[in-house]
Amino acid sequence: MTDTRPTAAAQAAAVAGTESYPRIVAALIRVTGDWALAEDCAQEALAAGLERWPHDGVPANPGGWLMTVARNRALDVLRRASVERRKLRDLAVLALTDGPDDGPGEGEDLVDDRLRLVFTCCHPALRLADRVALTLRTVLGVPTADVARALLVTEATMTRRLTRARTRIRTAGIPYRVPSGPALPERLPGVLAVLYLLFTLGHDADGEPAFADEAIRLTRLVARLMPEQPEVAALLALLLLHHSRRDARRDADGTLLTLDRQDRSRWDAAAIAEAREILAGLPDGPYAWQARIAACHATAPSTAGTDWAAVAAGYDALLRLHPSPVVALNRAVAHGHAYGPTAGLRLLAAARGDGELDGNAHAVAAEAHLTARYGDAPRAAQLFRRAAELAHGPAERRALLDRAAELVP
CATH class of the missing domain: 1.10.8 (Helicase, Ruva Protein; domain 3)
Structure with missing residues (x-):
């Protein structure tokens, strides 16, 4: 034996x-x-x-x-x-x-220790990239080599960055504690931003899937330790909704599939149900609105059957609450589905007006998508090819080139 x-x-x-x-x-x-x-x-x-x-x-x-x-x-x-x-x-x-x-x-001291560790790693005195790296390495225990690979640097470079971050914590006297009073709502968004970025490192087309799992696990921990903070629960719901599609995001050949081409029967119904339960009764907030928008997609029978007016209204509210070029970009796409490609292209042009989205692959792909819906296939194919040139990873690049080939074989 x-x-x-x-x-x-x-x-x-x-x-x-x-x-x-x-x-x-x-x-x-x-x-x-x-x-x-x-x-x-x-x-x-x-x-x-x-x-x-x-x-x-x-x-x-x-x-x-x-x-x-x-x-x-x-x-x-x-x-x-x-x-x-x-x-x-x-x-x-x-x-x-x-x-x-x-x-x-799960005694109180050790529960507090882990929460202190999260807030210390995510202190605003550290650069965002260093916060992410320190959280991956110290809070999640990800090997330094894997952290370096995720953040596109050498292991030696990552070792030096982690050392500098720890030294910064020590020399700057960054306290090992969870802030209280008015300092907590000031610091919490930074912590949540790091958690979301960690998830994105795993959820992106060419990301490391284990990072997405770890980000959800860590967000669950913070949500359990801070039940009085609704935006933590909202972020957990958002991550669960995005992650529910993980098994349907690629076909048998490994090609990345857009939302309208995914087999929705392969979506994780339990994760979607948990997220909807979390969302029930949560007050408005940036992550709450993002999760509600994601829930509209997750509960629709198809892309065509999505309540696009509700999605557009969600982005309208999110843009008022948390204006950013990315939100404006997604809002343009949603309005393009809800009210026609002309409306979407008009909003997209406004979103790109200040130049912050110049060279952004997702912005070019959004224009290509709306242009295809408008009926100009040659122009849309050209834009998809341009977006592929700007894409960071091979999976995303391949998917964009496939879209271009479908429009103009």
């Missing part, structure tokens, strides 16, 4: 690492104030699990085992470094509250 223990142990370590890594890092950062030490100890604990579990067996509580190993490693390092007694005393308290059989759990 084949011995499957190493495989089972590796799988257990992977699952435990995904679930426990951010908790362990957050707890150790709170106690030691040392980001590098916390991450190193968490990684060493995972490595120890991979080494020992195939032979000793997977412990009853893998997360608790990993926490214990990481904490003990931190104690060893701090003792050797002769760090002040207070930190050692705090780690000893952590040992009493999180024994090897108890695990990190």
Whole structure:
């Protein structure tokens, strides 16, 4: 009989690492104030699990085992470094509250730790790209090489950027806490923007799908820890609605499919239902409006059967609440479906008037789409080819060129 223990142990370590890594890092950062030490100890604990579990067996509580190993490693390092007694005393308290059989759990302290970690990684003193990278690496435990690949830089460059970000947190005295009072609503949109960008890194045509899953998981965490913040729940609903189409976005050959060509029976009905339940009764807000618009698409029997007037009205409201070139672009497309391509092209021209959408592949593709609906196939094909030249990834480029070929074979 084949011995499957190493495989089972590796799988257990992977699952435990995904679930426990951010908790362990957050707890150790709170106690030691040392980001590098916390991450190193968490990684060493995972490595120890991979080494020992195939032979000793997977412990009853893998997360608790990993926490214990990481904490003990931190104690060893701090003792050797002769760090002040207070930190050692705090780690000893952590040992009493999180024994090897108890695990990190969902106690208030550790729940707060993880939320503090999210807000610290997303602090506005850091550049947006660094916030995203730090969140991927520290909160989600994504390997540095994968973070670098997602953000289109070398691993060495990403290592330096992460080091600078951690140094910035330390030298600038960025507090390891969730803001309160008026500071919370000021900081929360930045956190949500990072979560949405993380999701986009996985949802884009050539993105890493696991990042979308992790973004949803992290947004669920923040929504659970901050139930009084409706825009967090709205963002979760929006991500679920977008992600519900993941299995239908490509055909058997891997070609990217537009919304009107997707097999809607392959959409995730449970995710759509959960999102609609979350949305019920939520107040107006940027993410709430985006989620309502997405729900119009998710619940329609077809693209032709979509309530485009409701979608257009949603974008009207969103543009008033959160004006941006991207919202104006999507609004133009929605009005083109609801009230005819001429109306859509007119709004698109207005949206592009300030030049912010120049060279934007999605803006050119939107013009191509509306031009095709207007009936000018040669011009639309030309625009689709131009959009393909501007596209960032091969899947999106291929889909745009296919559209052009359909119009002018």
